[in-house]
Amino acid sequence: MNWMKSLLIAATLTFSFTARAQLFPHGEAFTRQDTLRGTITPERAWWDLAHYTLEVKVEPEKQFLSGTNTMTYTVTGQPQRMQIDLQAPMKLTKAVQNAEELPIEHDGNAHFISLKQEQVQGKNYDITFHFSGKPVVAQRPPWDGGLTWQKDSNGLPFIANANQGIGSSVWWPNKDHPSDEPDKGVLLKVEVPENLMDVSNGRLIDTQHNRKANTKTYTWEVKNPINNYGININIGDYVHFSEKYQGEKGELDMDYYVLRDNLEKAKEQFKDAKRMMEAFEHWFGPYPFYEDGYKLVEVPYLGMEHQSSVTYGNAYGNGYLGRDLSGTGWGLKFDFIIIHESGHEWFANNITNKDVADMWIHEGFTAYSESLFLDYFYGKEAASDYVLGTRMAINNDRPVIGTYGVNYEGSGDMYYKGANMLHTIRQLINDDDKWREILRGLNREFYHQTVTTKQIENYISDHADMNLEPVFDQYLRDVRIPIFSYTIKNGMLIYRWENTVKSFNMPLKVWVDGEEVWLKPTTQWQNKKLDPTTSALTVDRNFYVAKMNVMGE
Incomplete structure (x- = not known):
């Protein structure tokens, strides 16, 4: 079916130049204007900005x-x-x-x-x-x-x-x-x-x-x-204040512009900006725009990631307009807009998608940056609590990757499904120093570049020394959540992956009577001998998967 889907997309893109609207595989209708906006047309291809x-x-x-x-x-x-x-x-x-x-x-x-x-x-x-x-x-x-x-x-x-x-x-x-x-x-x-x-x-x-x-x-x-x-x-009617940050590339100007009546509130709330810079330079590498400085600017809406001019409208309070999006309490430890929108300086502004169908590169990494901020200041368990808490926002309605060539984003799950996919990959790598170097390496390798999903996938797989293609296919191109199906019978663990793409073979950490065990499930049944007295199996919570005991608990 994949080749049929690709053929249909290609045919639709070609035909949409003359047709008024076309229907794509997930039911989206696109027009000539969508194609003119989303495609590198011949009239765009011959010149470079x-x-x-x-x-x-x-x-x-x-x-x-x-x-x-x-x-x-x-x-x-x-x-x-x-x-x-x-x-x-x-x-x-x-x-x-x-x-x-x-x-x-x-x-x-x-x-x-x-x-x-x-x-x-x-x-x-x-x-x-x-x-x-x-x-x-x-x-x-x-x-x-x-x-x-x-x-x-x-x-x-x-x-x-x-x-x-x-x-x-x-x-x-x-x-x-x-x-x-x-x-x-x-x-x-x-x-x-x-x-x-x-x-x-x-x-x-x-x-x-x-x-x-x-x-x-x-x-x-x-x-x-x-x-x-x-x-x-x-x-x-802006007023201005500023500070200097001694960062990885030297002295960085950090400037703040707020409405006149909000100056004192801003001086207190914007302390999160310097904390953000410290955490994200640790995880992602140097702030990508030292030459242009960093600004936080008050606006009459919630906020956005405008490069070197991040906009802010979070009512000078922690959380997301006072709410914790994770439901864990950790989301109230920081100002969501300062942390999230500034995280986009690395993922969206430094590394930018070539096609908005790959917008998950912007939003998945940046949603994940929220938990990394917590990791830096409050520890790994706090970070895990937070990112796992955001799973309640995932709908699994349509693929995270959108339709190419027509200016069409994928599902809103690009935020927290994207973040939980990255958190899962961190578990697979099982080496926090290596994971940090991959995140920093992405910002070094693709510094000031536009990229495709495949470039990001290949970089992570290559530097993790493992083939993560099935993982990316499952979480970015499919809507199903992998199910770890198993049973324990007569001291034997019988297990496999279900509800997955055909090639899915992601390793999994489980706890058997409290002891850590790594498994390598595929979509075929496998056996593992256990102690005959084994009574309980728990899937590590940091993997974004479901589990099903086929014989009942």
Whole structure:
């Protein structure tokens, strides 16, 4: 059936360019617009992003944006038309190269530019896109993406974007596909009313007062590659405080921007940021963006992982809006948003998926980082309690990996099923130093890169010195939870895996009358001789599996 499934996906991708909608194996319907957004089309394939200079004027009372994006790119293949993405109701009004306006063909959210200047392979070129309009207003950010236009307690505008799912093209024109990041970063120039401040990614390098217009323009510079959805604007009546962190790569600037009335609360609550940095540099390696600094910025929604400009809206309390997602009590030992969203600096911002179908790379590792934070400060048992507690959030409704080429994520289980899969793999490796080196090695091997699931799988298998392919297939591509079926009869343990992919052969730690025993079950029945007086078998709780005594307990 696997080859039939692959054939159906390939055929659907090809046909969806001309068909209005197609049905995929799990019942999802996709359109031409989904394919244009989620595929490396010929109009995207021949050029590589080098840099963005994004200039935007924000008019809060009108909820209106206008500006330009000057894009530098390298020609890497045979030139075609160029695809740029910008979603309605925003309008791409002009494209200019070498002082010459270029023809634009609009196709929904994709816009195709016909270039006039010769495009020589290996050379760099600039093109400037002009845009304006009222962007989509987020109804339930960060899950429902767009712009948020609110007022603070003093009646001043409080504005931010959150657009991971819907895409950065909801408010500015760009190459809106995760596989290509601007290698040399971004320069952001954001014009706001004189009485407000904009906080964006990277470092603040200039502030200009535009006295005639009664506005200010803040210029922020990002030197590292950055994923498009991580680029942000945050506008409000901010005040600033900061500290230095002596990290693995030297002195790191840690800056905090909060609404004026929340300064004292923030100075206390944001102590978790330095603790986060200490724990995650231990587990994952150096913070990946020393050149751009680290920021925590208050916003009018829960929070998101914008690179070097992590956003925060967790009401200055521990847990997830005061709740412990694990139900164990350990989730109240830290501010969920500070820890989780900052964990994405390593998994999402440093290591980024090439296709959103592999979003588990972002969310699975980062959900797991919550327990690693606890491990660092409170010990291994606390960490295990926490990650096991989050199993109650797993639905096993559809595969963790989504559908490729159509901008479609997998199940929300990517968070805590992903975390429990990683926790299970840690047990299989059975060497915490080795496991830590694998996590650090991932961030070293794929530093500032976009990756596929297979690259991550292969790296972990290679460095664990074991074939983990069946484990990844079971937890990422199947919805079933493995069942360890067994019985003990006349001093003989009879056991196998059930409810699994055909090749599943994951080793398992069990406790037989309190004694640790490692088994190597397959999908075929096996026997192991035990002491005739054996009365009890317990599966180690750290493995995300079920057990069934086929003869009853």
